[in-house]
Amino acid sequence: SQKIEQNSEALNIQEGKTATLTCNYTNYSPAYLQWYRQDPGRGPVFLLLIRENEKEKRKERLKVTFDTTLKQSLFHITASQPADSATYLCALETGMDSSYKLIFGSGTRLLVRP
Amino acid sequence: GAGVSQTPSNKVTEKGKYVELRCDPISGHTALYWYRQSLGQGPEFLIYFQGTGAADDSGLPNDRFFAVRPEGSVSTLKIQRTERGDSAVYLCASSLAPARAGGPQETQYFGPGTRLLVL
Numbered sequence: 573s574q575k576i577e578q579n580s581e582a583l584n585i586q587e588g589k590t591a592t593l594t595c596n597y598t599n600y601s602p603a604y605l606q607w608y609r610q611d612p613g614r615g616p617v618f619l620l621l622i623r624e625n626e627k628e629k630r631k632e633r634l635k636v637t638f639d640t641t642l643k644q645s646l647f648h649i650t651a652s653q654p655a656d657s658a659t660y661l662c663a664l665e666t667g668m669d670s671s672y673k674l675i676f677g678s679g680t681r682l683l684v685r686p
Numbered sequence: 687g688a689g690v691s692q693t694p695s696n697k698v699t700e701k702g703k704y705v706e707l708r709c710d711p712i713s714g715h716t717a718l719y720w721y722r723q724s725l726g727q728g729p730e731f732l733i734y735f736q737g738t739g740a741a742d743d744s745g746l747p748n749d750r751f752f753a754v755r756p757e758g759s760v761s762t763l764k765i766q767r768t769e770r771g772d773s774a775v776y777l778c779a780s781s782l783a784p785a786r787a788g789g790p791q792e793t794q795y796f797g798p799g800t801r802l803l804v805l
Contacts, residue, residue: 576728606793615690615777615796616729661728673719673742674779674794676728 574599578662578677586685591649593680595662598643600675602664605638607647610659610679619660620647652684688712690797692778698803699768707763707800711780718761719794720753721777729777735761768804775799 577596585591595605604623608616622629622638622645629636635648649656659681663674691710699705711718716737721729731745735755743753750768755761765772779794 580726608796613798615779615798618793618795621793663728673731673734673745674721674729675731676721678726678728 574675576600576662576664576675576677578660579680580678582681582683584683584685585652587652587654589652591652591656591682591684593647593660593662593682595645595647595677596643597664600643600664601640604665605636605645606663606665606674607634607636607645608661608663608676610661616661649682652682654684654686657682657684690778690780690795692776692797692800694800695798696801696803698805700805701768701770703768703804705765705768705802707765707776707802709761709763709778709780709797711759711761711778712795713759715780715782715795716758717781717794718755719779719781720761720763721779723775723777723799732763732776765802768802770804773802773804775801 575598604621606621607619609619610616620629620631620636622636624640633650637646659679661676661679663676665674690712693708697705718735720732722732723729733740733746733753734742738755738758750766752764777796777799779796781794
């Protein structure tokens with residue numbers, strides 16, 4: 573069956589360190605993958621999109637990698653800050669039908685300690 | 687408006703009642719999505735509109751759920767005979783029309799959601 577997996581356990585790190593979050597998928601061939609941030613009581617906010625033919629994408633302190641062989645994406649936040657504390661969701665768009673709907677993982681909660 | 691808005695922000699209803707949830711997408715966005723998010727889970731796709739028509743309603747759980755977008759802007763998600771299991775956050779997202787044929791879609795912008803509690 574098709575699955576998207578993210579670490580269900582919260583990631584707890586010290587301010588200034590690099591946070592690395594993992595997204596693994598099975599039985600999908602995604603055209604691209606997206607990362608979203610979600611704060612409590614709010615909707616997800618788009619962060620980065622990486623296409624199947626891209627290995628890496630960066631935006632300020634954020635970096636995403638995409639390995640279609642391993643079926644895995646890694647999301648990095650360098651020089652983390654307490655304000656980065658939130659839940660981070662990965663989402664796939666398979667592009668295989670007409671809707672381009674997003675299929676989300678369950679998210680990983682990040683807590684950055686001051 | 688600047689972003690996607692949803693009303694009401696919270697809705698408490700009794701089992702068996704009918705509810706309507708409203709979504710105002712970003713002006714000019716022709717694609718509109720509804721998702722449902724349960725506690726500790728990611729959003730789950732319900733339905734997608736391109737303009738006024740539902741292009742994909744494969745995520746609607748059963749025929750108690752229905753959505754409309756009569757003028758291609760505001761959308762209403764309707765739930766009949768609500769059940770306790772319908773309790774969740776209902777999220778709406780909008781995006782520009784899907785990009786060039788075969789190309790990736792535009793970013794989806796989410797609203798804050800409507801928290802539905804069925805007692």
